[in-house]
Amino acid sequence: MxxxxxxxxxxxxxxxxxxxxxxxxxxxxxxxxxxxxxxxxxxxxxxxxxxxxxxxxxxxxxxxxxxxxxxxxxxxVKLSQQDIWELYTLRAAVERLAAGLAATNGAADRIADIRKAFHALEVACERKGANEIAEADFGFHKSIVDASGHSRLCAQYGLIEHQIRVYIRSSDALIADPSEILDQHRPILDAILAKDSALAAELSEEHNLREGQKLTASVSGL
Amino acid sequence: MxxxxxxxxxxxxxxxxxxxxxxxxxxxxxxxxxxxxxxxxxxxxxxxxxxxxxxxxxxxxxxxxxxxxxxxxxxxVKLSQQDIWELYTLRAAVERLAAGLAATNGAADRIADIRKAFHALEVACERKGANEIAEADFGFHKSIVDASGHSRLCAQYGLIEHQIRVYIRSSDALIADPSEILDQHRPILDAILAKDSALAAELSEEHNLREGQKLTASVSGL
DNA sequence: CGAACGGCTATTGTCGACAATAGCCCATTT
DNA sequence: AAATGGGCTATTGTCGACAATAGCCGTTCG
Missing domain, CATH: 1.10.10.10 (Winged helix-like DNA-binding domain superfamily/Winged helix DNA-binding domain)
Known part of the structure; x- marks a missing residue:
């Protein structure tokens, strides 16, 4: 064998x-x-x-x-603007908790996974492949959720994630400037690495709410 | 007819x-x-x-x-202490969002429902029926969630609520002092009525986290 | 004596057929 | 012509039977 x-x-x-x-x-x-x-x-x-x-x-x-x-x-299902608002506000609330927990209780190897996920995002941003960037973006967020050590949170997040993926694909992904993407995510990573729970939570929530608003705004012209 | x-x-x-x-x-x-x-x-x-x-x-x-x-x-399912922690942290995150939204966007009639629910809680606390108090407590929280106008939030909350109910019954409900219960919930109501979103969110989150800690603490001696 | 093997049983996993229902079309009536 | 009613069809809702599997227990072999 x-x-x-x-x-x-x-x-x-x-x-x-x-x-x-x-x-x-x-x-x-x-x-x-x-x-x-x-x-x-x-x-x-x-x-x-x-x-x-x-x-x-x-x-x-x-x-x-x-x-x-x-x-x-x-x-x-056909996602309306209201649905996107719901998804992103909910995502913000869920990831807020996840980021806070990851900062406080995250196991060392899970924290390492977050680092890796961020690195993958950096690589994807360099290559400028829209799809690859979107996937790496999801991957980074998911690594934080996984690091929370909160099984119900992970399960809940999975559902939201699927729906958002559907929408991203269907609205053909507004991809922001790669460097801007990194600038938005890096502070969250730093806060988690510094084990600053409150800051990580706050930054994560803000990030998602901002993204949600961008998404609804970009599509409001339809 | x-x-x-x-x-x-x-x-x-x-x-x-x-x-x-x-x-x-x-x-x-x-x-x-x-x-x-x-x-x-x-x-x-x-x-x-x-x-x-x-x-x-x-x-x-x-x-x-x-x-x-x-x-x-x-x-x-048999809920462990970890499960209770998960449920209450998740509940705190979800209701945090709900309370904030209810304060900001709550329709007038839904806000009125919250008032009614609080009144029902007052009545239940006077009668000191443990079961009735627990139900009214759930009812107050639920009325806030319903007032958020967020369908996914409501759905998500339903799931958590069922599980918590199971636990409350199985661990035979530690009921705090009735007046204490009212003192804990009244500020949340006031913040929503004052349309102070940030305060309502914060108070709601704190309240749930506190309850969760009480619950896990009371059972840690098992 | 221990451990691996094979069958036995309880339970879920999968299947195809029949029943119930919503929505539509059309005839009929006013 | 408009409304009403009846039946037709597509689709889900419900059912009972068979297949596959996990866990147990006795048996057998080293």
């Missing part, structure tokens, strides 16, 4: 595979907002039973990506 | 009825923490199909009241 690495077996429950596929399709925009989904068609295409697909769809509904109206059908 | 009130028709989907029953049983302690639940037994007793019960159980899992381990079974 000294073969360096035997290929990882892909053995996941059918419903989570279906969930992953559907979520990816929705986030990447292959299934557009407002689109109608029917259980039979999906189960047909995926070669799964309706019950399995139904489970996945319910999960997606919980994540806020689809919505079910009884006896009628599933539709991919 | 001038009959004063025709009896309300109870026609809900079977799964939500099952969900309600199960949740109530868990919260009231009829099904104790750590108990094992099997789909067949429940569907048997309720006269429903396994699929329907399964849907309800998945919903309960989403609410954090039960947990599923694959191919093995459902169990009612």
């Amino acid at each position: 000294d073969r360096t690495k035997l290929p990882k077996i892909e053995k996941m429950p059918a419903d989570v595979r279906a969930l992953g596929v559907l979520r990816a399709r929705i986030i990447e925009g292959a299934i557009p907002a407002g689109a109608r989904l029917t259980e039979v068609q999906i189960s047909d295409e995926m070669g799964l039973s309706r019950a399995t697909v139904r489970t996945a769809l319910h999960q997606l509904a919980q994540e806020g990506l689809v919505s079910l109206v009884p006896y009628t059908g599933w539709t991919v | 001038d009959r004063t009130k025709l009896p309300k028709i109870e026609k809900m989907p079977a799964d939500v009825r099952a969900l309600g029953v199960l949740r109530a049983r868990i919260i009231e302690g009829a099904i104790p923490a750590g108990a094992r639940l099997t789909e067949v037994q429940i569907s048997d007793e309720m006269g429903l199909s396994r699929a329907t019960v399964r849907t309800a159980l998945h919903q309960l899992a989403q609410e954090g009241l039960v947990s599923l381990v694959p191919y093995t079974g459902w169990t009612v």
Whole structure:
């Protein structure tokens, strides 16, 4: 058994595979907002039973990506400006807590992960790939949440994150100036490294509220 | 058709009825923490199909009241001290946002609801019924969340609230001095009525963190 | 005597079929 | 012509049966 690495077996429950596929399709925009989904068609295409697909769809509904109206059908949610406001205010509140906790209680290795995530963001900003920057941005925020050691916070954050991703893709990502992005995130990192809980919380909240306002403002002209 | 009130028709989907029953049983302690639940037994007793019960159980899992381990079974969650800490820190963060929003954007009728809820709390405190006080306490907090006009916040709060209820019941509710309870909540109400967003947010957060610490402290001796 | 192996059982995971419902189209009536 | 009612269709809601799996227990082998 000294073969360096035997290929990882892909053995996941059918419903989570279906969930992953559907979520990816929705986030990447292959299934557009407002689109109608029917259980039979999906189960047909995926070669799964309706019950399995139904489970996945319910999960997606919980994540806020689809919505079910009884006896009628599933539709991919269409995020309004109000929704974006909700998402970013909620995100700000959640990350405020996360940043504070990460600064105070963050395990050393998790703090190191935050450093790495910031470095990845720096690299992405140099390359100027819009998509890569967006991903690294998400990654940095997520590393802070993970460092909070707060399982419910992580779970909660996951849901918000999915919805924001959908919106970012659908509105085709306003990417700010790379150096500006770094300037906005660096103080948060510094505050966490300095274990200044209150400052980290405050900076994180401000950052998210600012981003949310930019996002709603940029789209208000539609 | 001038009959004063025709009896309300109870026609809900079977799964939500099952969900309600199960949740109530868990919260009231009829099904104790750590108990094992099997789909067949429940569907048997309720006269429903396994699929329907399964849907309800998945919903309960989403609410954090039960947990599923694959191919093995459902169990009612048992909240640890860490869980209580998580719940109260999260609640503090969520209600912080809610109180701030209620102060700033709260519709007049929702603000009136908050007043009513506080009055109900006063009445409950006079009667000194531990259970009634706890319910009125929840009601006051919930009225603030409802006044935020933030649908995701409300949804998120519902989940946390259920879990806290379970714990309060299971640990048999430490009820503080009634007048103390009122003294703790009144400033929050005043700040909202004065539309002082920052103060309302701060007071609300402090209040919840304090309660959480009391709760974990009182149980640390177990 | 210990440990690995194989089957047994309880329970969830998955499936296809039938029932109930919402929304639509069209005929019918006023 | 407008409103009303009936039925038609697409889709979800519900159901019972079969498949897959984890955990247990006895058995067997070293």
